[in-house]
Amino acid sequence: MIVEYHRPTELDKALKLLARPDPVTIPIGGGSAFRRTAFGPLAIVDLQALGLGTFVQKGNTIELGATLTLQGLLDEIEKGALAGLEGLAKAIRHEAAHNLRQVGSVAGCLVNASGRSPFAMAMLALDAVLKVEPGGEALRLGDLYPLRRERLNGRLITQVSIGANVRVAYEYVARTPADRPIVCAAAAVWPSGRTRLALGGFGEAPRLVFDGPEAGGVETAARSAYLQAGDAWASAEYREHAAGVLARRALDSASAS
Numbered sequence: 243m244i245v246e247y248h249r250p251t252e253l254d255k256a257l258k259l260l261a262r263p264d265p266v267t268i269p270i271g272g273g274s275a276f277r278r279t280a281f282g283p284l285a286i287v288d289l290q291a292l293g294l295g296t297f298v299q300k301g302n303t304i305e306l307g308a309t310l311t312l313q314g315l316l317d318e319i320e321k322g323a324l325a326g327l328e329g330l331a332k333a334i335r336h337e338a339a340h341n342l343r344q345v346g347s348v349a350g351c352l353v354n355a356s357g358r359s360p361f362a363m364a365m366l367a368l369d370a371v372l373k374v375e376p377g378g379e380a381l382r383l384g385d386l387y388p389l390r391r392e393r394l395n396g397r398l399i400t401q402v403s404i405g406a407n408v409r410v411a412y413e414y415v416a417r418t419p420a421d422r423p424i425v426c427a428a429a430a431v432w433p434s435g436r437t438r439l440a441l442g443g444f445g446e447a448p449r450l451v452f453d454g455p456e457a458g459g460v461e462t463a464a465r466s467a468y469l470q471a472g473d474a475w476a477s478a479e480y481r482e483h484a485a486g487v488l489a490r491r492a493l494d495s496a497s498a499s
């Protein structure tokens with residue numbers, strides 16, 4: 243049962259509310275996915291009045307405010323100055339339909355993501371870094387997922403940073419074009435040649451399968467990562483094969499774009 247609703251206008255106030263042991267208090271961005279984290283009374287801290295819906299480019303870094311909506315981010319990419327991020331735009335379009343993109347926030351979507359989230363997988367390939375308060379810790383998205391609840395307990399993501407000069411491509415297979423992916427891959431290539439590959443469509447969180455100074459071995463790494471990725475949606479054999487094909491396709495696209 244929701245017993246309290248707060249909409250603070252200052253970060254300090256939000257953090258104080260979240261630090262309370264009782265009642266259990268959780269933040270919401272768009273509020274479209276939050277779940278009760280415990281039985282019993284639940285207090286909600288709505289983040290929408292904190293002024294965190296920003297998009298700021300500083301040189302080669304893009305800082306996304308935690309409550310920037312998926313549509314807000316998509317609009318920025320579609321303005322055209324960030325051609326390398328077209329793969330991220332494709333993942334956002336696949337993540338949610340237009341109405342839900344107006345509500346879902348960048349941080350809420352990352353925190354809530356399962357392995358089948360195209361957006362979270364593309365952000366993992368981009369090596370997104372979260373700013374977590376209190377303390378201002380810089381936490382890599384890949385380090386969040388193994389212990390998501392523990393790392394965020396009583397804390398708040400205020401910002402998510404990605405590179406502006408990285409080229410990312412997103413590929414997937416699904417039952418229908420708009421359905422959640424059964425297998426998806428995102429390849430990110432830096433000007434230095436650094437290459438990262440993330441896979442999704444399976445499991446509790448997207449998975450980083452390759453991070454190297456250049457791209458050699460990406461396809462093999464993708465296939466190996468999904469050797470045992472069988473579930474009710476697809477066999478491991480199918481996923482292993484598809485992961486290799488999509489990894490190659492995403493890499494070719496990110497390298498060529």
Ligand SMILES: Cc1cc2nc3c(=O)[nH]c(=O)nc-3n(C[C@H](O)[C@H](O)[C@H](O)COP(=O)(O)OP(=O)(O)OC[C@H]3O[C@@H](n4cnc5c(N)ncnc54)[C@H](O)[C@@H]3O)c2cc1C
Nearest residue numbers: 269270271272273274275276308346347349350351353399
């Ligand atoms: C009709 C409908 C269909 C949906 N379909 C899918 C689907 O198919 N697959 C899917 O994965 N999701 C789905 N969702 C969930 C949802 O759309 C996305 O996950 C959404 O983008 C979450 O963003 P939000 O801002 O609304 O999250 P919220 O609901 O606000 O928050 C989600 C989680 O993140 C935490 N959180 C939010 N902001 C922060 C922050 N700044 N710092 C720390 N923690 C934070 C919250 O405490 C909560 O645990 C659906 C939702 C709806 C309403």
